[in-house]
Amino acid sequence: MxxxxxxxxxxxxxxxxxxxxxxxxxxxxxxxxxxxxxxxxxxxxxxxxxxxxxxTKEDIVLGNLAAEGLRARDILATRPDGEPIWASLLHVLMSLDAEPADHDRLLKISEMMYGTPSLRARHVEKHLQWQADLLPEVRRRLPETGDGLDDLRATAILATAIACLDSAGKVWTERRGEVPLHDLLAAAFTAVTSTS
Structure with a gap:
């Protein structure tokens, strides 16, 4: 070697x-x-x-999060082109969430992350990197409108999808993992994509 x-x-x-x-x-x-x-x-x-x-210390807790953005981009690229963007993004985010090997430890780490301002700030920063990683693929999948706002729409969709993930993670933590994260994420996506 x-x-x-x-x-x-x-x-x-x-x-x-x-x-x-x-x-x-x-x-x-x-x-x-x-x-x-x-x-x-x-x-x-x-x-x-x-x-x-x-x-930083924060990188110890959140170090893998940045790499997950690249993995999310690669998963999104495998989704069918005709699939609705929200369905694609939900699939991508659910694919990133594997069942934890140690539920109790993950819950303690999540409580620490949501309860520590410096970790929350670093968490948001890494999610902003996810947006940058995913933006070209999301933008490619959206129809051209000719109004010059296509990048804005793609960015708004991504920011909303990641906010859904963060909201689901926070509720999962508050409920001590009693409700599966996948269910919470699906509920969050439904809340922002359903028409009233």
């Missing part, structure tokens, strides 16, 4: 190990009460080494 492959595997293993240590600390002490120095000490690395792997 190439040295690049080995380096990538080593880096991924280090990120996973540091993330696991950090998440344990966050869940035990609280996100805000856990410092980068605490994480570095518990992981047996220097503060400087921490910043080789993560830009």
């Amino acid at each position: 190439s040295s690049e492959g080995l380096w990538s595997r080593t880096r991924r293993a280090a990120i996973e190990e540091i993330s696991e240590v950090a998440m344990s600390l966050f869940l035990e002490k609280g996100f805000d009460a856990t410092t980068i120095d605490d994480i570095a000490a518990a992981a047996g690395i220097s503060r400087r080494s921490f910043f080789r792997y993560f830009g």
